[in-house]
Amino acid sequence: MKKIFAIIMMGLLLVACSDENESARTPVASATISETELEINQSAQISFTGVADQVVVWPGDEGHSYANRKAGDTGFAMNKGHFSYSYSVPGEFHVVVVASTYDTYMGGSLSSDTIAFDVVVKDDVTTIDRVYSSITPNVYYAELLEESSDWVLRLPSKQVYNNREVTLKAEKQRLSFDIESDSSKIYVDDVLWTAKTYYDLTKTHSIKVESDFGSVRDYKLYTLIYPEFTSVSLNGVDGVLVRNAFNQDALTYQFTLPEGTDKRNLTLLYNINANVKFYINGSEMQSGAAIDLTQGATYTLVTTAPENSRVKATSIITFEIL
CATH class of the missing domain: 2.60.40.10 (Immunoglobulins)
Structure with a gap:
C-alpha cells in the first residue's frame, strides 16, 4: 500500500513539474x-x-x-x-x-x-555652477547676478574663530569652481586656474571657461568686503563692534550709555568709506541725524563696486544699548 501511494505521489509531482517547465x-x-x-x-x-x-x-x-x-x-x-x-x-x-x-x-x-x-x-560645458573660497572656518559662496555673467563674492574683514576675531586676508586666498565637466578649462586673468593657486580677492578677476568642444564663455568675479562703520557713536559714546560667528553680514554695535538715556531721541554720528551708504528702512541717513531705537527700524550699510552698480554688499546693522 505504501509503495502504491509513493508511485502516485511521484506521478503527481512529475505532472506538476511538467506544467511549470515551459x-x-x-x-x-x-x-x-x-x-x-x-x-x-x-x-x-x-x-x-x-x-x-x-x-x-x-x-x-x-x-x-x-x-x-x-x-x-x-x-x-x-x-x-x-x-x-x-x-x-x-x-x-x-x-x-x-x-x-x-x-x-x-x-x-x-x-x-x-x-x-x-x-x-x-563636452560643450561652459556654465559655472558655483564659485567659492574655503577660508577657515567658513566657506564663502559667490552669487551669480541674474541675467548676467557677473559673480559676486562677499567677504568679512574679520572672522570669529575660536571665540576671537581673526583678520581675513583676502589678498591671498584659493578659489574653487564647480562645473559639470572634467574636460572644460578655467582661466583666471588668462592664466589656467589650479586649485592650489592663491588669488588676490581684493581685486576683480576675469574668468574664462573653454569647453572641450571649443566654446568659450567669459565671466567677471567681483569681491566685496561687507561694509562697516569706520567710527560710530550715539550721544557721543563710541560703539563697539560685535561680530556674528555664523552670519557674516550681521554686525552689532554696542553702546554703554548712562542709565535712563532716552532711546527715542539719540544723536548718531558716523564715518564710512566713500563707496558706502547708510540706510534706515531703505532711505539714506546722514551722520548727525536723530534716531529712535524703539521703532524697530532696519539699518543697513551698503557698499557698491565703483565699476558696476549692480554689484553690492549689504551689512545688517543692530544698535544695542547696554
Missing part, C-alpha cells in the same frame, strides 16, 4: 533611444518594446562595454522597460541592449537577442 519564448530585442547626440551629463532614455524575461543595457563607456563582458565589464538591468543614463566624459559609445528569455524550470535554455545604438557625447 520552454523559453523567443527573445526580441526591440528598443528606442531618446537621443544619440548628447552633451556630458545629459541623460538618454532607452525604452524596451520587445520580448524578454530580462533586459540588460551596456552603455559602452569604461567598465560597461558589451565587447569586454568576458573581461569583467558589467551591464545594467533594465527596470520596467525603462533605463536612463548619462556620460561624464565625451566620446563615441556603442550601446548594446540584450534581451534574454529562459525556461521557467530552473532557468535553463537561455536565449538572447541584441539591438545596438551608437551614441556621440560632446
Whole structure:
C-alpha cells in the first residue's frame, strides 16, 4: 500500500513539474533611444518594446562595454522597460541592449537577442555652477547676478574663530569652481586656474571657461568686503563692534550709555568709506541725524563696486544699548 501511494505521489509531482517547465519564448530585442547626440551629463532614455524575461543595457563607456563582458565589464538591468543614463566624459559609445528569455524550470535554455545604438557625447560645458573660497572656518559662496555673467563674492574683514576675531586676508586666498565637466578649462586673468593657486580677492578677476568642444564663455568675479562703520557713536559714546560667528553680514554695535538715556531721541554720528551708504528702512541717513531705537527700524550699510552698480554688499546693522 505504501509503495502504491509513493508511485502516485511521484506521478503527481512529475505532472506538476511538467506544467511549470515551459520552454523559453523567443527573445526580441526591440528598443528606442531618446537621443544619440548628447552633451556630458545629459541623460538618454532607452525604452524596451520587445520580448524578454530580462533586459540588460551596456552603455559602452569604461567598465560597461558589451565587447569586454568576458573581461569583467558589467551591464545594467533594465527596470520596467525603462533605463536612463548619462556620460561624464565625451566620446563615441556603442550601446548594446540584450534581451534574454529562459525556461521557467530552473532557468535553463537561455536565449538572447541584441539591438545596438551608437551614441556621440560632446563636452560643450561652459556654465559655472558655483564659485567659492574655503577660508577657515567658513566657506564663502559667490552669487551669480541674474541675467548676467557677473559673480559676486562677499567677504568679512574679520572672522570669529575660536571665540576671537581673526583678520581675513583676502589678498591671498584659493578659489574653487564647480562645473559639470572634467574636460572644460578655467582661466583666471588668462592664466589656467589650479586649485592650489592663491588669488588676490581684493581685486576683480576675469574668468574664462573653454569647453572641450571649443566654446568659450567669459565671466567677471567681483569681491566685496561687507561694509562697516569706520567710527560710530550715539550721544557721543563710541560703539563697539560685535561680530556674528555664523552670519557674516550681521554686525552689532554696542553702546554703554548712562542709565535712563532716552532711546527715542539719540544723536548718531558716523564715518564710512566713500563707496558706502547708510540706510534706515531703505532711505539714506546722514551722520548727525536723530534716531529712535524703539521703532524697530532696519539699518543697513551698503557698499557698491565703483565699476558696476549692480554689484553690492549689504551689512545688517543692530544698535544695542547696554
